[in-house]
Amino acid sequence: MANFDKATILEALGTVNDPDLHRDLVSLGMIRDLEIADDVVSLRVVLTTPACPLKGKIQSDVEAALRKVGVEKMNVAMDAEVHRANPDGTPGSPQAERMPGVKAVVAVASGKGGVGKSTVAVNLAISLQRLGAKVGILDADIYGPSLPIMLGLRESRPTMTADEKIAPVPRYGLQAMSMGFMLREDQAVVWRGPMLGKALQQFIEDVDWGELDYVIVDMPPGTGDVQLSLAQLLPVAGTVVVTTPQDVAFADVRRAIKQFELTKTPVLGIVENMSHFVCGGCGAEHHIFGESRIESHAAKYDLPVLARIPLDGVTAVSADQGEPIVVAAPDSDTAKVYSELAQRVAQAVAVETHKRAGVKEKLQGFFGKR
Numbered sequence: 309m310a311n312f313d314k315a316t317i318l319e320a321l322g323t324v325n326d327p328d329l330h331r332d333l334v335s336l337g338m339i340r341d342l343e344i345a346d347d348v349v350s351l352r353v354v355l356t357t358p359a360c361p362l363k364g365k366i367q368s369d370v371e372a373a374l375r376k377v378g379v380e381k382m383n384v385a386m387d388a389e390v391h392r393a394n395p396d397g398t399p400g401s402p403q404a405e406r407m408p409g410v411k412a413v414v415a416v417a418s419g420k421g422g423v424g425k426s427t428v429a430v431n432l433a434i435s436l437q438r439l440g441a442k443v444g445i446l447d448a449d450i451y452g453p454s455l456p457i458m459l460g461l462r463e464s465r466p467t468m469t470a471d472e473k474i475a476p477v478p479r480y481g482l483q484a485m486s487m488g489f490m491l492r493e494d495q496a497v498v499w500r501g502p503m504l505g506k507a508l509q510q511f512i513e514d515v516d517w518g519e520l521d522y523v524i525v526d527m528p529p530g531t532g533d534v535q536l537s538l539a540q541l542l543p544v545a546g547t548v549v550v551t552t553p554q555d556v557a558f559a560d561v562r563r564a565i566k567q568f569e570l571t572k573t574p575v576l577g578i579v580e581n582m583s584h585f586v587c588g589g590c591g592a593e594h595h596i597f598g599e600s601r602i603e604s605h606a607a608k609y610d611l612p613v614l615a616r617i618p619l620d621g622v623t624a625v626s627a628d629q630g631e632p633i634v635v636a637a638p639d640s641d642t643a644k645v646y647s648e649l650a651q652r653v654a655q656a657v658a659v660e661t662h663k664r665a666g667v668k669e670k671l672q673g674f675f676g677k678r
Contacts, residue, residue: 311378312344312349312377312378312379313344314342314344316377317342317344317349317351317374317377317379318334318339318342319377320373320374320376320377321333321334321339321370321373321374322334322335323373324366324369324370324373326338326356326362326366327362327365327366328356328362328655328658328659328662329356329658329659329662333353333366333370337354338353338354338355339351339352339353339354340352340353340354340387347379347380347381348381348382348383349374349379349381349382349383350382350383350384350385351370351382351383351384351385352385352386352387353366353367353370353384353385353386353387354387354388354389355386355387355388355389356388356389356390356391356658356661356662357388357390357441357521357654357655357657357658358388358390358439358440358441358521358654359436359439359440359441359650359651359653359654359655360388360651360654360655360658361648361651361652361654361655362655363386366386367384367386370384371384388440390411390412390441390521390522390657390658391411391412391658391661391662391665392411392412392661393411393412393413393543393544393545393546393657393660393661393664406512406513406541406542407512407517407523407542409517409518409519409520410444410517410519410520410522410523411520411521411522412521412522412523412545412657412661413522413523413525413542413543413544413545414522414523414524414525414544414545414546414547414548414576414653414657415448415524415525415527415538415544415546415547415548415573416428416429416432416524416525416526416527416547416548416550417527417535417547417548417549417550417564417568418527418529418549418550418551418560418561418564419529419549419551419557419559419560419561419562419563419564420529420557420560421452421529422529422552423529423550423551423552423557423581423582424550424552424581424582424617425526425527425529425550425581426447426449426454426455426458426526427458427581427623427624427627427632427633428548428550428579428581428617428649429445429524429525429526430445430455430458430459430526430627430632431632431633431634431643431646432524432548432646432649432650432653433445433482433522433524434480434481434482434632434634434635434646435634435643435646435647435649435650436521436522436524436650436653436654437480437481437482438481438634438647439647439650439651439654441521441522441654442519442520442521442522443481443482443483443520443521443522443523443524444476444482444483444484444485444517444520444522444523444524445482445483445484445485445523445524445525445526446484446485446486446511446512446523446524446525446526447484447485447486447487447488447526448508448511448525448526448527448528448534448538449487449526449527449528449529449534450487450504450507450508450528450534451528452528453486453487453488454488454526455484455486455488455526456486456488456489457488457627457628457630458627458630458632459479459480459482459484459630459632460479460629460630460631461477461479461484461489461630462630464477464479464489465477465489465490466485466489469516471516473514473515473516474514474515474516475515475516476515476516476517477489480632480635483517483518483520485511485515487507487511504533504534504537505533505534505536505537508534508537508538508541509537509541512541512542522654522657525538525544535567535568535571536567536571539571539572539573544573544574545574545657545660545661546573546574546575546576546656546657546660547568547573547574547575547576548576548577548578548579548614548653549561549564549565549568549575549577549578549579549611550578550579550581551578551579551580551581551602552580552581552582552583553580553582553583553584553595553600553601553602555601558601558602558605561578561605565609565611574660575609575611576612576614576653576656576657576660577606577611577612577613577614577652577653577656578602578605578606578611578612578613578614579613579614579615579616579617579649580600580602580613580615580616580617581617582617582618582619583600583602583616583617583618583619584600584616584618584619585618585619585620586618586620586641600616602616612652612656614649614652614653614656615645615646615648615649615652616645617642617645617646617649618641618642618645620633620640620642622636622637622640622642623642633646634646634647
C-alpha cells in the first residue's frame with residue numbers, strides 16, 4: 309500500500325493553481341469529498357462554473373500532482389458551483405434580496421440598435437445552458453421585445469405559481485421572461501421612463517426565477533432608463549457589449565462603456581457581431597462591413613474581445629423561425645463560436661466575482677476568508 313494520507317494529498321494539491329484566479333485549489337475551497345480507501349484516492353474538484361474552458365487542464369494538473377506523491381489509482385470528479393455575485397455583500401439589502409436564487413446576472417448591451425444584440429444574448433444563454441449551467445433570460449427591451457419570436461414562443465403566455473408569482477416560460481432549457489409575452493404582436497408600449505423602470509422591477513421581483521446560475525439580460529439599445537434601473541435594482545456581475553465592425557457602431561459603444569463605468573458595472577468584454585463572411589465555396593473571409601479595428605478599439609479600454617461572430621445565411625432566418633443558430637445548426641462554425649463565447653463569459657464572471665470577494669475581504673479585514 310502506498311504511504312500517503314490526507315495531509316500529504318492536500319499538500320500536493322496545494323501546488324495546483326486555478327489559472328484564472330491565480331490561487332491554489334485547496335485555499336480556494338475547490339477540493340471536496342477527499343477520501344482514501346486502500347490505495348485509491350477519490351475527490352471532487354468544484355470549479356467556479358460548469359462552462360469553465362480550463363476544466364481539462366485543471367483535471368490533468370490535479371492528476372499529475374497526485375501521481376507525484378505516489379497515487380496510482382484515483383477518481384477525480386469534476387464539478388462546478390457558480391458563486392453569487394453581490395457587489396455590496398450586505399445581507400438583507402434590497403439588491404441582495406432580489407432574485408435570491410440567481411447566482412450571477414449578465415447584461416448584454418449595445419450603444420445602438422441593429423447590431424444583433426438580442427441574437428447574441430439568446431445564443432449565449434442557450435450555449436451556457438448546453439455547457440451545463442442553469443440559465444434564465446430576461447428581455448429588458450420593453451419597447452421592442454424580440455424574445456418570443458427568437459425562441460418560437462409567439463403564442464406563449466406566462467402562468468402564475470401557487471404563491472402568486474409569475475412563472476417564466478421554459479424553452480430550450482432556459483427560463484424566459486419578456487414584455488412580449490404580455491402583448492399582441494401589433495401592440496405598442498407607449499410609456500414614459502419611470503414606467504420602464506417599474507416594469508423591469510416587476511420582472512425581477514415578481515417572477516419566480518428559481519435557482520439559476522446565470523440570468524442573461526437582453527438590454528435595450530442605447531443608454532437610458534432601463535440601463536440605470538438595472539444597475540440600481542440588481543448586483544450585475546458584468547456586461548457584454550456588442551458591436552459591428554464599423555467605426556460608427558463603436559462610437560456608440562464608447563458611450564455605453566462610459567455609462568457602465570458611471571454605474572460601477574464591470575464590462576466583461578466586447579463581442580464583434582457580423583464580423584466577417586466566410587465563403588462556403590472557397591473558405592475565404594470577406595469583410596462585408598469593412599476591415600475591423602475591434603482589437604485596437606478594445607485595447608484603448610483595456611477590454612478583451614470575447615468573440616468575433618461571422619455573418620452567415622442561417623442565423624437570421626433560423627431566429628425568425630424560433631430556432632436560434634445554436635439550436636438550428638449546433639455543429640456549425642457560428643455555433644462553435646457561441647460555445648467559446650459562453651465559456652469566456654463564464655470565465656470572466658468567475659474572475660470578476662472572485663475579485664469583488666477579495667476587495668470585500670480586505671475592507672472587512674478578514675484576509676484569507678472565502
